[in-house]
Amino acid sequence: MSNCDCCMIEERTTISDQTLDEERALYGLAHANLDHVTFAGQADGESALKQCTDLDMQDVRFELRYPLWHVDGLTMRASTMTDTCRAALWYTNNAYIDGSELLGIKALRECSNVTIENSQVSSSEFGWRCHNVTLANTTIDSEYAFMNSRHVRLTNCTFAGKYSFQYVEDLVIEGGVFDTKDAFWHARNVTVRNAVLKGEYLGWYSDGLTLDHCVTEGTQPLVNCHNLRVIDCEMHGCDLAFEGSDVEATVLGHVDSIRDPKSGHITVGSVDEIVHDTIFGCGAEITVVG
Numbered sequence: 001m002s003n004c005d006c007c008m009i010e011e012r013t014t015i016s017d018q019t020l021d022e023e024r025a026l027y028g029l030a031h032a033n034l035d036h037v038t039f040a041g042q043a044d045g046e047s048a049l050k051q052c053t054d055l056d057m058q059d060v061r062f063e064l065r066y067p068l069w070h071v072d073g074l075t076m077r078a079s080t081m082t083d084t085c086r087a088a089l090w091y092t093n094n095a096y097i098d099g100s101e102l103l104g105i106k107a108l109r110e111c112s113n114v115t116i117e118n119s120q121v122s123s124s125e126f127g128w129r130c131h132n133v134t135l136a137n138t139t140i141d142s143e144y145a146f147m148n149s150r151h152v153r154l155t156n157c158t159f160a161g162k163y164s165f166q167y168v169e170d171l172v173i174e175g176g177v178f179d180t181k182d183a184f185w186h187a188r189n190v191t192v193r194n195a196v197l198k199g200e201y202l203g204w205y206s207d208g209l210t211l212d213h214c215v216t217e218g219t220q221p222l223v224n225c226h227n228l229r230v231i232d233c234e235m236h237g238c239d240l241a242f243e244g245s246d247v248e249a250t251v252l253g254h255v256d257s258i259r260d261p262k263s264g265h266i267t268v269g270s271v272d273e274i275v276h277d278t279i280f281g282c283g284a285e286i287t288v289v290g
Contacts, residue, residue: 017035021041024048028051030053034058034060036059036060047065051070053071057074057077058079059079062085072092074094078100079101081102082104087105097119102120104123105125108126108127109127111131117137118136118138120139128144131150135155138158149169155176163182165185166182166185167185169188172192172193176196184202186206188208191210191212193213200220204223204225209229212233213231225244228248230247243280247263249268251269254290255268265287268287
């Protein structure tokens with residue numbers, strides 16, 4: 001066999017059945033498997049796996065802060081980051097997480113190419129300034145989630161928390177239930193399909209928001225939107241909708257009230273009231289078909 005670099009097989013380090021608590025316990029580790037490892041203890045050391053490369057982790061428990069910063073290449077399965085594991089993944093690229101718990105504040109920030117599946121996230125300020133992030137079959141409890149992130153896709157996720165998806169760009173949501181107020185503010189190029197959106201003040205100041213076969217609930221949705229499309233959606237308990245918005249909408253069933261959409265066309269099954277009390281005036285054509 002040739003000894004040239006292109007033919008060499010990288011040897012992997014295996015670390016198993018250990019508890020580590022010192023500062024930078026495994027700093028700079030590369031090409032390693034971690035199995036049944038716990039980061040906890042009296043030394044209370046930070047940054048256990050900082051500046052690492054190509055990690056494969058199974059049944060790992062993190063209780064200490066800042067463990068996975070500047071990591072390139074990470075697979076994590078059946079692992080737990082507890083609520084004391086703050087700011088767990090920052091500046092990390094090419095990560096796959098499956099069947100795990102991310103429970104500490106600010107768990108994901110300024111990361112790219114991250115996939116999370118079949119997991120539980122309970123983390124305020126989750127997912128800020130990330131790029132190319134995919135979540136599937138995952139529950140998320142967070143405030144200010146995904147702020148300023150780009151190229152995000154969520155499939156069959158359940159979300160609870162306020163102020164989500166602010167300033168996000170290029171977001172696709174397929175399925176799931178989202179219980180969140182002030183969602184999608186200032187968001188750009190967002191498509192939501194076949195999902196339930198519960199919460200007040202949905203989508204204000206967005207540009208390029210599309211709701212396709214969704215159910216929305218809550219007061220004053222879709223205000224001051226540009227390039228808004230609503231395709232065969234239901235809007236339950238929605239009053240003063242579409243104020244100041246450029247909109248093309250087909251709403252199935254009833255809307256409590258519509259207030260002065262700026263331009264476009266709205267077709268609705270029924271509406272209690274069309275309100276005219278703003279400086280915008282009602283420049284949109286509204287058709288009631290019920």
